[in-house]
Amino acid sequence: MxxxxxxxxxxxxxxxxxxxxxxxxxxxxxxxxxxxxxxxxxxxxxxxxxxxxxxxxxxxxxxxxxxxxxxxxxxxxxxxxxxxxxxxxxxxxxxxxxxxxxxxxxxxxxxxxxxxxxxxxxxxxxxxxxxxxxxxxxxxxxxxxxxxxxxxxxxxxxxxxxxxxxxxxxxxxxxxxxxxxxxxxxxxxxxxxxxxxxxxxxxxxxxxxxxxxxxxxxxxxxxxxxxxxxxxxxxxxxxxxxxxxxxxxxxxxxPQPLAPVMDEPEQAWRAMMLGLADYVAKNRFPGVLLGLSGGIDSAVTAAVAVDALGADRVRAVMLPSPYTSEESLRDAAACAALLGIRLDTMPIDPGMQALDAMLLPTLGGPPQGLAAENIQARLRGLTLMALSNATGWMLLTTGNKSEMSTGYATLYGDMCGGFSVLKDLYKTQVSALARWRNAVRPDGALGPGGPVMPERVILKPPSAELRPGQADQDSLPPYPVLDAILEAMVEREESVAALVAAGHDRATVERVRRLLDGAEYKRRQAPPGVKLTARAFGRDRRYPITNGYDETR
Missing domain, CATH: 3.60.110.10 (Carbon-nitrogen hydrolase)
Structure with a gap:
């Protein structure tokens, strides 16, 4: 023996x-x-x-x-x-x-x-x-x-x-x-x-x-x-x-020396880095590009991309409309400078005017309301996809799990792209990770040490900037409230009654339930993205699009 x-x-x-x-x-x-x-x-x-x-x-x-x-x-x-x-x-x-x-x-x-x-x-x-x-x-x-x-x-x-x-x-x-x-x-x-x-x-x-x-x-x-x-x-x-x-x-x-235990923010960040790096390498993309809006989601996506691939393989594009604030222009430029990536600015005003003229004979006037807002998002998606096709670089989407849960995203607009880094992170988690990355450079990261985005990007109220004075909270409950409800519904399948019993406002819970169920058709058309939780959309949570059950009735 x-x-x-x-x-x-x-x-x-x-x-x-x-x-x-x-x-x-x-x-x-x-x-x-x-x-x-x-x-x-x-x-x-x-x-x-x-x-x-x-x-x-x-x-x-x-x-x-x-x-x-x-x-x-x-x-x-x-x-x-x-x-x-x-x-x-x-x-x-x-x-x-x-x-x-x-x-x-x-x-x-x-x-x-x-x-x-x-x-x-x-x-x-x-x-x-x-x-x-x-x-x-x-x-x-x-x-x-x-x-x-x-x-x-x-x-x-x-x-x-x-x-x-x-x-x-x-x-x-x-x-x-x-x-x-x-x-x-x-x-x-x-x-x-x-x-x-x-x-x-x-x-x-x-x-x-x-x-x-x-x-x-x-x-x-x-x-x-x-x-x-x-x-x-x-x-x-x-x-x-x-x-x-x-x-x-x-x-x-x-016994051997043990590798150190990572905290949860580093686990999530390292998973996003590795998931993106391997997706790009194994599918033979030379690099990635993304729309950099001056908001937190695109800033965090850009930071993960630079950490995973290096600044020379990440390209950002700012696509302002008449409703884009000067603050957003400055914040996008500051993010790009901190990360050391190329930033091009391409206003979408000419495209908006061209579509208004194209639709005028049929609509009898320029598009209004949601149609006008979605045209902006889709013009951005069209422009970014044109750049992707021309360069061979893969387009990253920048939406988060809160948006994908509620359908607060535009098909063929900001949902355009080949891969989503933040797909399995709620908005509040994105904010927490932004603060963490500004303080910590994870092991193996190719990006810079120190802050990778201005503090103002983390602190300012989120807005799609598709109309004057728009804020996300005009269309959604405050993110801390929304994410707590979504996490219970998505991760644990908790009922409306259970959430109300736990102290949430019934009208808010019922509204979120309807948004979550109604957005399944959008999620089915979303790009793949890094799985970070036990209930990622697409792989773990599989709901029918056509579904007559309404828990709020």
């Missing part, structure tokens, strides 16, 4: 569908692990293909190519270096599995299929995968590895089966998406698995952005006494070698 084992945890950023690129990442991680003296390298869930594969895994050619990439990596383990645990598809007996593949000695020595398939929130694995049997341990160089995949460890059955069939250690390969505060919950959930089995537990998570999802890494190791032996950083790739010794018949991991 061997008493020592060195396991490398490869917290990598897989690019979904890039099989050869992912194989190269795994190969590089193995080379680094070999240099550090590892016996085994563990990679995240579906690491050869990227996660989540969604319907891509239904294409036989894709699964065949993934198997070929796995076999090529297996052949390389004949060099006597570390073994590999790689995640990827497995087709067997007409069934399609989300599987892990253990590679050693030049071949695939074992495979295990995911037993618990998640089918909630962003996950719909039962559509594309078959559930595998409860896995048994894998024999590897004198040890019995209790290998499992993500959802398998969220419930006790798989861990208990592995322990009862002789596993020395529990190792979970994960594609666990980020949510604010989730890293601590993962550790809390792992503790019962250790208590129930008496075995140490390894949580290995991928890192990187994939469409709306961000994977934060934050891999960790718990010893049999439930102590935290290893904590890898969040939002960063890395290879860490863990040293294991058998003590009184039980494997124990030598």
């Amino acid at each position: 061997n008493d020592r084992l060195r396991i490398a945890l490869a917290q990598i950023d897989a690019h979904l569908g890039d099989l050869q690129g992912n194989a190269a990442r795994i190969r590089a991680a193995r080379a680094e692990a070999a240099r550090l003296g590892a016996d085994l390298v563990v990679t995240p869930e579906f690491s050869i293909a990227g996660y989540p594969p969604e319907d891509l895994v239904l294409r036989p050619a894709f699964c065949t190519a993934a198997e070929a990439a796995i076999q090529a990596l297996a052949a390389e383990t004949a060099d006597g270096g570390p073994g590999l645990v790689v995640g990827g598809p497995w087709i067997e007996g007409g069934r399609r599995y989300n599987a892990l593949h253990v590679l050693d000695g030049g071949k695939v020595i074992a495979r295990r299929a995911k037993h618990e398939l998640p089918n909630y929130g962003v996950f719909d694995e039962k559509r594309v995968f078959d559930a595998g049997p409860a896995p048994g341990p894998v024999a590897f160089r004198g040890f019995r590895l209790g290998l499992m995949i993500c959802e398998d460890w969220w419930f006790p059955a798989v861990s208990e089966t592995l322990a009862e069939t002789g596993a020395d250690i529990l190792i979970s390969l994960n594609g666990s998406p980020f949510e604010i505060g989730k890293a601590g919950r993962r550790v809390d959930l792992a503790v019962p698995r250790v208590v129930e089995t008496g075995l140490p537990f390894v949580f290995l998570n991928q890192v990187g952005g994939q469409d709306e999802l961000v994977f934060d890494g934050a891999s960790f190791v718990l010893n049999p006494d439930r102590s935290l032996a290893v904590q890898m950083p969040g939002f960063r790739e890395g290879v860490v070698v863990t040293a294991w010794t058998r003590e009184d018949g039980v494997l124990v991991c030598a």
Whole structure:
């Protein structure tokens, strides 16, 4: 019986569908692990293909190519270096599995299929995968590895089966998406698995952005006494070698310095940085552009973009109308100067006049009211999309979750764009993050230290400036009130009656309920954006557009 084992945890950023690129990442991680003296390298869930594969895994050619990439990596383990645990598809007996593949000695020595398939929130694995049997341990160089995949460890059955069939250690390969505060919950959930089995537990998570999802890494190791032996950083790739010794018949991991715990503002900001950076890089955009209005939403979006991409890959455009204040012009210019980005100014007055003339014969006069306001927003969207098409730079939208909840946004106007950084943040959260970023430059940020926007941008009353003297509170309840109601309705599905009982004004609650339900058609047409909460629009919260139920009646 061997008493020592060195396991490398490869917290990598897989690019979904890039099989050869992912194989190269795994190969590089193995080379680094070999240099550090590892016996085994563990990679995240579906690491050869990227996660989540969604319907891509239904294409036989894709699964065949993934198997070929796995076999090529297996052949390389004949060099006597570390073994590999790689995640990827497995087709067997007409069934399609989300599987892990253990590679050693030049071949695939074992495979295990995911037993618990998640089918909630962003996950719909039962559509594309078959559930595998409860896995048994894998024999590897004198040890019995209790290998499992993500959802398998969220419930006790798989861990208990592995322990009862002789596993020395529990190792979970994960594609666990980020949510604010989730890293601590993962550790809390792992503790019962250790208590129930008496075995140490390894949580290995991928890192990187994939469409709306961000994977934060934050891999960790718990010893049999439930102590935290290893904590890898969040939002960063890395290879860490863990040293294991058998003590009184039980494997124990030598403790390492722990990565610091981030507070929630830094978690959110780092998630937005990583989500945007990977979306731009993996979709091969040279840079991003956005409308910079002088308001807080566009200022925060610009700051995240500069932190993620660098100032030379962010371009801002100010699109004033006759209702744009001098203060907004000055604030937009000040934001651009603080961030070091290019700012162009393109007044939309000529476009407004042209549309008035075009519509005059049909309407008998210039557009009025909401139609006139939306023309301004759509002229801005049209102009920004023209710049995006001409340059190849992706347009960022700048709306927040409060606006998307209530429909306080213009289809084909300020909703134009390829990606939304603030999509899962309420307005009050945006304000809090603006204050935080003005005081803190997060680790890994490419933007400047010090303030990234004038204090006045944070403090002034929000306004779309589409008519004289307009303020958001003309159309919406004050944001602290609105966001408290929205958070209860969206995040926790609380009823009108419950909110009224909690002290909110009934008329306000009923109005917000109607706005929330009525804006579903707009949300369905919104661009993707970074998921930060457990109830992000589009992936987690899915409501019908045509819906006859009215809770306010």
